[in-house]
Amino acid sequence: xxxxxxxxxxxxxxxxxxxxxxxxxxxxxxxxxxxxxxxxxxxxxxxxxxxxxxxxxxxxxxxxxxxxxxxxxxxxxxxxxxxxxxxxxxxxxxxxxxxxxxxxxxxxxxxxxxxxxxxxxxxxxxxxxxxxxxxxxxxxxxxxxxxxxxxxxxxxxxxxxxxxxxxxxxxxxx
Numbered sequence: 786x787x788x789x790x791x792x793x794x795x796x797x798x799x800x801x802x803x804x805x806x807x808x809x810x811x812x813x814x815x816x817x818x819x820x821x822x823x824x825x826x827x828x829x830x831x832x833x834x835x836x837x838x839x840x841x842x843x844x845x846x847x848x849x850x851x852x853x854x855x856x857x858x859x860x861x862x863x864x865x866x867x868x869x870x871x872x873x874x875x876x877x878x879x880x881x882x883x884x885x886x887x888x889x890x891x892x893x894x895x896x897x898x899x900x901x902x903x904x905x906x907x908x909x910x911x912x913x914x915x916x917x918x919x920x921x922x923x924x925x926x927x928x929x930x931x932x933x934x935x936x937x938x939x940x941x942x943x944x945x946x947x948x949x950x951x952x953x954x955x956x957x958x959x
Contacts, residue, residue, distance in 0.1 A: 846956045848913050848922075851949025854942045855926045856910025861939030862903025862932025869896025902932030906943060913950050919957040922950045 797806045802819035812822055869876045873892040880887045909925010912918045926947030933939030 846916075847949040847953040848916050848956045851926070851946040851953060852910045852913025852915075852922065854910075854946030855906055855913055855922065855929050855950065856946075858929030858933060858939045858943030858946060859903045859906025859908075859910055859925065861942070862899050862906055862929060864903075865933060865939070866896045866898070866900030866903055869893065869899060899932045902928040905929075906932055910946070913946070916957050919950070919954050922957070923947065926950050 798809050798811075799805070800807050800814040800817060800819055800821065803814060803817040805814065805816040807814055807816070807821075813820055869892050873889040873896065876892045876896070877887050877889060880892075906925040906929030909922045909929065912925065913922035926943055929943030930940050930947060931943075933943065
């Protein structure tokens with residue numbers, strides 16, 4: 786479980802002279818006028834505040850969880866694709882058990898498509914985890930839902946990850 790830091794500890798600090806609460810990074814106390822730090826220290830404290838806020842956003846934003854789901858969906862898609870290419874007869878038998886009559890050629894084609902879609906989903910999951918490219922993350926989530934083939938768990942995970950990433954566009958840098 787992630788340790789929660791109270792909002793006041795991130796934003797405010799205390800003046801060493803009058804013990805009043807002041808904004809983090811202030812060079813001079815607005816209450817008593819005490820010189821707390823030099824201007825260079827103010828810039829460093831402001832950067833520290835920014836890093837703390839980014840760390841909190843990184844642990845609570847949905848891009849991490851959505852990206853992980855898309856990544857897992859892509860891995861399942863790649864595994865399904867590889868298995869379909871390696872042993873199409875077993876996949877034909879699996880699908881015939883659920884009432885679908887497929888040929889070996891169709892299973893091979895779907896295996897190749899699933900492999901490619903799974904690779905794109907893996908790239909999309911990584912982009913979501915890094916919060917780099919929202920459009921690639923969305924494309925990865927969409928293709929992750931389609932790549933899963935017989936592993937329907939991958940479809941569900943890809944769809945959940947896609948919804949989370951689409952709703953978290955504001956967390957992406959580009």
